[in-house]
Amino acid sequence: MIVPSALIVGVDSTVGGWLWQNLGDQGWDVFGTSRRKASCEQDDNCFYLDLCALEPSKLPVDVDCIFLCACMTNMAQCQANIALSQQINVTAQIDLARYLTKKSAAKIIFFSSNAVFNGAIPFSKVDQKISPINGYGEQKANVEELLLAHIPEALILRLTKVLTPNNSLLKNWVKTLQDGRTIEPFYDLPVCPITMDYLCQCLLALLDKGASGIMHISGAKDVSYDELAKSLADHLRLPRALIRAKSAAELAMYRDRSPGFTSLDMSRTYALSGLNPLEINQVIEHVSRKLLCSA
Structure with missing residues (x-):
């Protein structure tokens, strides 16, 4: 049996850390990179890599797949530190992908985002014209364009919001409600969440089919953060009365414009994988169960 x-690349990230753990649990030979030297000193399969000063020559390249997970994801920080985020999110991604494809026959998988769209309509399609409204979205779109031009066999996965039980917002909501204090989720900011398990299920199915180009992985519909908070509270039997919604316009980054929708059309992914978009109740049930187990 071939393993x-x-x-x-980026086991410190949410997606990278999950792949590091779960692909290993499924029997894969897994290697990773981290910008934390301490992490690399504790595991011989983890290699130090700083995307601000790229030195990839010591990375293992005799692998089947290379997952590009490391990036700056905080949209406000990306906007405030354009030069730094451009280096990490664009320049280093492309330089690393080009280096690795010269040294290896591995499949490159890049994790992109629904932020390449302006959110004017729901269920944005794969071939829809990109229209980012912030620096993070522009950077993801730039990498997509360069990969399609120079490494067309790469797999580009545009994701909606990945919710995990370790999500700091969810954990803070739960803790605050348990303490009898109010939370203030946004009623006018949408989210279309998926789980890590679902992401991995789609990813492995697409790899099995030899998919390349752009694919979407999305929840079934957009909900507001207010609706998300109320559903979570209901599942955990926490008081809805402590949930007092407010407008996202109070945040500087959404003062001028916020997306009306974040959902992505998954018809191309469904055609290859047979997997339907994840329903919101499935996300809430999964996250709630994990939160209860870790409590």
């Missing part, structure tokens, strides 16, 4: 192998 699949992977290099995960």
Whole structure:
């Protein structure tokens, strides 16, 4: 039996860390990179890599798949530190992908975002014209364009919001409600969440089919953060009365414009994988169960 192998660039990230753990649990030979030297000193399969000063020559390249997970994801920080985020989110991604494809026959998988769209309509399609409204979205769109031009066999996965039980917002909501204090989720900011388990299920199905180009992985519909908070409270039997919604316009980054929708059309992914978009109740049930288990 041939054991699949992977290099995960950015095991400190949410997606990278999950792949590092779960692909290993499924029998893959897994290697990873981290910007934390201490992490690398504790595991021989983890290699130090700083995307601000790229030195990839010591990375293992004799693998089947290379997952590009490391990036700056905080949209406000990306906007405030354009030069730094451009280096990490664009320049380093492309330089690393080009280097690795010269050294290896591995499949490159890049994790993009629904932020390449302005959110004017729901269920944005794969071939819809990109229209980012912030620096983070522009950077993801730039990498997509360069990968399609120079490494067309790469797989580009545009994701909606990945919710995990370790999500700081969810944990803070739960703790605050348990303490009998109010939370203030946004009633006018949408989210279309998926789980890490679902992401991995789609990812492995697409890899099995030899998918390349752009694919979407999305929840079934947009909900507001207010609706998300209320559903979570109901599942955990926490008081809805402590949930007092407010407008996202109070945040500087959404003062001028916020997306009306974040959902993505998954018809191309469904055609290859047979997997339907994840329903919101499935996300809430999964996250709630994990939160209860970790309590």
